[in-house]
Amino acid sequence: MSLVRQTTNGIYNLILGLAVTVKHLFKHAITLQYPKERWTMPERSRGTVVLLSDTETGKLNCTACLMCEKACPVAAITIEREKNPETKKFEPTSFTIDMGICCYCGLCEKACNFSAIKLTGKYEMSIYDKSELIYDMDFLQKLGRDVKYEKRKRVVKKTAVKKATAKPKTTEARAESGDKKAEGTSSTKDDGDVKEKPKNETEEGKE
Amino acid sequence: MTVKELKTEEFMVNMGPQHPSTHGVCKLVIKMDGEEIKEITPHVGFLHRSIEKIGENRTYAQFVPYTDRIDYVASMNANHAYVIAAEKLGGVEVPERAEYLRVIMAELNRIASHLVWLATFAIDLGAVTPFLYAFREREMILDLFEMTCGQRLTYNYMCIGGVNWDIPKEFEPKLREFLKIFPSRVDDYEDLLTNNPIFLYRTKNIGILSKETAFEYSVSGPSLRGSGVKWDIRKAESYSIYDRFDFDIPVGYNGDAWDRYRVRMREMRESAKIVQQAIDGLPGGDIQTKVPRTWKPPEGEVFTRIEAPRGEMAYHIVSDGSTKPYRMKIRTASFCNLQVLPIIGINHLIADLVAIFGSLDIILPEVDR
Numbered sequence: 001m002s003l004v005r006q007t008t009n010g011i012y013n014l015i016l017g018l019a020v021t022v023k024h025l026f027k028h029a030i031t032l033q034y035p036k037e038r039w040t041m042p043e044r045s046r047g048t049v050v051l052l053s054d055t056e057t058g059k060l061n062c063t064a065c066l067m068c069e070k071a072c073p074v075a076a077i078t079i080e081r082e083k084n085p086e087t088k089k090f091e092p093t094s095f096t097i098d099m100g101i102c103c104y105c106g107l108c109e110k111a112c113n114f115s116a117i118k119l120t121g122k123y124e125m126s127i128y129d130k131s132e133l134i135y136d137m138d139f140l141q142k143l144g145r146d147v148k149y150e151k152r153k154r155v156v157k158k159t160a161v162k163k164a165t166a167k168p169k170t171t172e173a174r175a176e177s178g179d180k181k182a183e184g185t186s187s188t189k190d191d192g193d194v195k196e197k198p199k200n201e202t203e204e205g206k207e
Numbered sequence: 208m209t210v211k212e213l214k215t216e217e218f219m220v221n222m223g224p225q226h227p228s229t230h231g232v233c234k235l236v237i238k239m240d241g242e243e244i245k246e247i248t249p250h251v252g253f254l255h256r257s258i259e260k261i262g263e264n265r266t267y268a269q270f271v272p273y274t275d276r277i278d279y280v281a282s283m284n285a286n287h288a289y290v291i292a293a294e295k296l297g298g299v300e301v302p303e304r305a306e307y308l309r310v311i312m313a314e315l316n317r318i319a320s321h322l323v324w325l326a327t328f329a330i331d332l333g334a335v336t337p338f339l340y341a342f343r344e345r346e347m348i349l350d351l352f353e354m355t356c357g358q359r360l361t362y363n364y365m366c367i368g369g370v371n372w373d374i375p376k377e378f379e380p381k382l383r384e385f386l387k388i389f390p391s392r393v394d395d396y397e398d399l400l401t402n403n404p405i406f407l408y409r410t411k412n413i414g415i416l417s418k419e420t421a422f423e424y425s426v427s428g429p430s431l432r433g434s435g436v437k438w439d440i441r442k443a444e445s446y447s448i449y450d451r452f453d454f455d456i457p458v459g460y461n462g463d464a465w466d467r468y469r470v471r472m473r474e475m476r477e478s479a480k481i482v483q484q485a486i487d488g489l490p491g492g493d494i495q496t497k498v499p500r501t502w503k504p505p506e507g508e509v510f511t512r513i514e515a516p517r518g519e520m521a522y523h524i525v526s527d528g529s530t531k532p533y534r535m536k537i538r539t540a541s542f543c544n545l546q547v548l549p550i551i552g553i554n555h556l557i558a559d560l561v562a563i564f565g566s567l568d569i570i571l572p573e574v575d576r
Contacts, residue, residue, distance in 0.1 A: 019398070045357045107272070
């Protein structure tokens, strides 16, 4: 008796499973023929990193503040900078991202205050040689030409405004007393940043 | 000379590290007596990336992307575990909306993780069709994740103090659509597998894990619940906002591979229930508490645990008051669950070992870290 029940049960369940597959026979395919058809990537898609430039002047938004370099957990970003003698502001002289070690976490984009770096929906970046994955500044800028973005508005807290207004006063005072001193202070700042770099490198070496 | 007089001896077989049914790189050295398994020795460590040590060399915020890589099938849950630990350490309060979003994402990821398990488990046993169906539904979840945080596997969605991105407008209708069709899809899987005589023959009374063995080896998650122990951190030691939702903890009876399968199938339905409640009660407001860039939690240590899809995931972080943790210990469920394989796997056929190994739902990057 139990054997009969077992077999009828078994046959019923096999047919039940078969019915599910037959049901799907008449449905549309959900696959996509990749090289001919492509997905539309969502707006927030985190793919290739690009550098954004100003829509009017065409210059890079990057101010070489090194925030993205510090935020990067895998140290994929390396920036070299120089002070422009005319505007007295830092400008990046070289900006390289090693896409081979980039983990596409988006922390650089989060750290950037000037809408200068962005992760885009571009994902086709296969190349023949590994060294070609190290993107330099010009290439990153070229990649970012057609990327639409909204410039981030800086939200400055009241306390921060006070500090910001307090600092220029001292520098102005220094400038009045002598340009040489002002230059000296800025160079020490540079040294401080330079000193920090090797620390990070040694820590990574320990791993 | 009769057959009985023939000399027989035990022999060793290497299963893995490239065996497709090991779900990663795990090498099992098996001592065989004919077709029967007499001894199993798992060799792990092929995927060791010293993530705990990396954690000591990164700032608290920088470590979040690494947690994605501990369990890449359920990154949201891995994110959640770390973020909760760091917040407890620094005493950071999380906005209500962020907590709801976290629960939605974690539960969706639990469903996605169980779907991957179902697909691979079925394909290990020779059933190819559920693989295609399960991945179709997983694709819907991954699309939801992609539109929210931009990635399909390594999300980096949660951050210390909340979540990184708010959900976009098109998220809610798509999620509701998914929740509407998902229960019927689970019915489809069950029609295909649950009472299928071939499937029953491959899983019933195979790899019985007793309660006592499970306790001895600190097995957790669905593998423990399959043995009939009603233990779920979401209920037992409620974290985040899980105490606000109404859901059951499914348990098995015999502790065999089929029971573990049943527990996971029912858990998917329960998770869908939680997501439904969370999206209905999603409040407005902030998604993130501002945490300074150079965040220094006070000195001290913290231990938190959550219920990840594979079991308990726990973080023990020791802080010395600097920007980086002094010591970090990660407890992952897969490592403990793998320990019972040499016990429940013996005296079975080698084909059954694949079923037992699959039913434990082990993911190797989580074992090795």
